[in-house]
Amino acid sequence: MDSKKGVIEIQFNWIFILVAGALILILFVAIVQRQGSVSNQSRDIDIRSKLGTILTGAKQSTNTLFIIDIPSKTEINFGCNGYSVGGTSPFQLGESFSPGKIKSVSNNIFLSSSDWSLPYKIANFQYITSPDIRYVIVSGSIYQGKLGEILPQNLTISIENPSSVVNNNNYKIRYILISDKDGNGMGTLPAISDNSIQKMKDEDVTAIHITVSKEGRDNPFDGYGKVEFYTKSGNSFPSVSSPAKFDYIKKESLVGAIISDNNETYNCVMDRAFRQFNITTNLYLKKAEQLNTLYSSGGAFAFQCNTPGNEYLNAVDLLNKMIASDVTNSEIYDYAYKSKTTDTSLKISNIELLKASCPLIY
Amino acid sequence: MKLAKTLKKTKAQVRMTETIAILFVFFILLIFGFIFYSKVEVRNMQLQGSQIQDQKAVEVAEIFSFLPEIQCSKENIPAHNCIDIMKIDAFSSLIENKPEYQQYYYDQFLRSRITVNESYPDSSVSFVVYDQVPDKWTKKSSTQIPVAIYNATGDPTAGRLPYYAFGIVYIDYYS
Numbered sequence: 001m002d003s004k005k006g007v008i009e010i011q012f013n014w015i016f017i018l019v020a021g022a023l024i025l026i027l028f029v030a031i032v033q034r035q036g037s038v039s040n041q042s043r044d045i046d047i048r049s050k051l052g053t054i055l056t057g058a059k060q061s062t063n064t065l066f067i068i069d070i071p072s073k074t075e076i077n078f079g080c081n082g083y084s085v086g087g088t089s090p091f092q093l094g095e096s097f098s099p100g101k102i103k104s105v106s107n108n109i110f111l112s113s114s115d116w117s118l119p120y121k122i123a124n125f126q127y128i129t130s131p132d133i134r135y136v137i138v139s140g141s142i143y144q145g146k147l148g149e150i151l152p153q154n155l156t157i158s159i160e161n162p163s164s165v166v167n168n169n170n171y172k173i174r175y176i177l178i179s180d181k182d183g184n185g186m187g188t189l190p191a192i193s194d195n196s197i198q199k200m201k202d203e204d205v206t207a208i209h210i211t212v213s214k215e216g217r218d219n220p221f222d223g224y225g226k227v228e229f230y231t232k233s234g235n236s237f238p239s240v241s242s243p244a245k246f247d248y249i250k251k252e253s254l255v256g257a258i259i260s261d262n263n264e265t266y267n268c269v270m271d272r273a274f275r276q277f278n279i280t281t282n283l284y285l286k287k288a289e290q291l292n293t294l295y296s297s298g299g300a301f302a303f304q305c306n307t308p309g310n311e312y313l314n315a316v317d318l319l320n321k322m323i324a325s326d327v328t329n330s331e332i333y334d335y336a337y338k339s340k341t342t343d344t345s346l347k348i349s350n351i352e353l354l355k356a357s358c359p360l361i362y
Numbered sequence: 363m364k365l366a367k368t369l370k371k372t373k374a375q376v377r378m379t380e381t382i383a384i385l386f387v388f389f390i391l392l393i394f395g396f397i398f399y400s401k402v403e404v405r406n407m408q409l410q411g412s413q414i415q416d417q418k419a420v421e422v423a424e425i426f427s428f429l430p431e432i433q434c435s436k437e438n439i440p441a442h443n444c445i446d447i448m449k450i451d452a453f454s455s456l457i458e459n460k461p462e463y464q465q466y467y468y469d470q471f472l473r474s475r476i477t478v479n480e481s482y483p484d485s486s487v488s489f490v491v492y493d494q495v496p497d498k499w500t501k502k503s504s505t506q507i508p509v510a511i512y513n514a515t516g517d518p519t520a521g522r523l524p525y526y527a528f529g530i531v532y533i534d535y536y537s
Contacts, residue, residue: 283449
């Protein structure tokens with residue numbers, strides 16, 4: 001009877017140790033797992049916060065390429081709501097263009113920005129991309145040699161025939177076709193022949209078709225035109241469902257369309273840019289109205305600034321037309337640089353005011 | 363015999379109680395350690411949060427300094443640290459009168475109050491450019507930026523040419 005009790009007691013001790021040990025083990029495993037997840041979240045928050053500060057600073061320095069180191073395996077997602085890292089909430093950065101996902105095996109990303117003016121400065125457009133994204137200008141495109149001049153430096157760009165393009169382990173490939181309004185240049189994209197590119201995810205192989213309607217003075221892309229977005233399906237490029245065709249105005253918005261690989265995101269950022277355009281135009285309108293009132297009422301300097309074309313009144317008229325609800329991009333461009341009908345523009349008015357040593361509109 | 367049995371039983375109970383007591387002390391120590399660690403973590407997170415708020419305040423100041431809507435410019439070439447008084451006047455009245463503009467700038471300036479004060483020659487000139495102070499806030503980070511304020515028209519009635527004045531931009535960021 002005694003030895004039986006002893007056996008029960010020893011067994012109970014072992015069961016007790018096992019249960020207590022298992023509980024302690026579970027507790028520590030849970031703590032370690034939770035700590036791992038907290039640590040990842042903390043890392044994402046830290047990257048997000050630092051990235052926000054870096055991007056805000058870099059946005060103000062136009063025409064400068066910033067190469068920013070990022071922690072390994074970092075993936076930055078970009079959408080209509082802005083940038084996000086891991087599971088963190090996205091942050092907005094105004095007029096900023098990026099592919100949907102930014103990552104890099106060399107652990108760095110490229111930042112650059114350009115000012116978008118029509119003809120006064122409206123905003124700095126920021127471009128954020130990765131050295132691992134390949135941009136292929138389809139050979140035979142019109143102005144193909146001029147496109148590299150407007151794209152941010154250090155991008156992986158090549159002019160190639162699509163049938164000869166092979167996979168170089170880039171995680172995204174973007175084909176660029178260019179034609180003019182008369183149909184000169186490349187209008188359609190041939191099928192993808194490389195097997196490994198065919199096997200890439202559809203959203204990672206995209207194309208853009210640029211139609212230049214009006215050439216700019218310094219660069220053919222600095223005027224206005226249209227851009228059409230395409231996404232791979234199998235080995236061909238059917239057009240993305242509506243709305244996939246947008247207007248661009250000035251080279252900065254065209255570069256934005258090339259950098260963005262998603263038509264919805266591009267549309268969203270350009271909506272924001274045009275809201276900024278409306279606000280800025282309203283401000284200049286108010287300024288021009290004030291100047292017009294001041295100098296037309298006969299003050300001490302009125303004789304000096306009473307220019308032949310009454311430039312302040314002309315500016316008020318043009319600015320009013322620029323914020324009209326039914327204005328088109330081509331009309332905005334003409335009002336800013338040269339009108340088809342009246343041969344005046346904000347730029348010309350500003351030059352006339354400068355010649356007369358009067359306060360400028362912009 | 364009976365006494366030996368009782369003694370053995372009592373010994374086993376004492377050993378059991380000892381084990382439970384050890385486990386109890388172990389868990390108490392574990393809980394103390396955990397509470398201490400949590401407190402340190404919370405303190406670190408508060409510090410990190412405070413740093414992020416300070417960074418945000420600097421970001422708001424930076425964005426405002428380079429805002430094309432208010433910067434002085436000549437032939438579209440901006441002059442840094444210079445504010446055009448006509449633009450700032452138009453800007454503050456637009457923001458005040460149009461709620462959709464307030465909403466638009468909230469993404470950039472968040473919960474802050476931005477004022478531009480002229481210091482010399484006329485210290486009475488002041489503009490509240492943006493005002494979104496929350497009803498309840500726990501921390502305020504202030505930044506001051508000295509700027510030139512450009513008056514493009516001067517004062518024609520007094521025969522005064524266009525001039526630059528000294529001013530300060532006050533940016534108070536609330537969290």
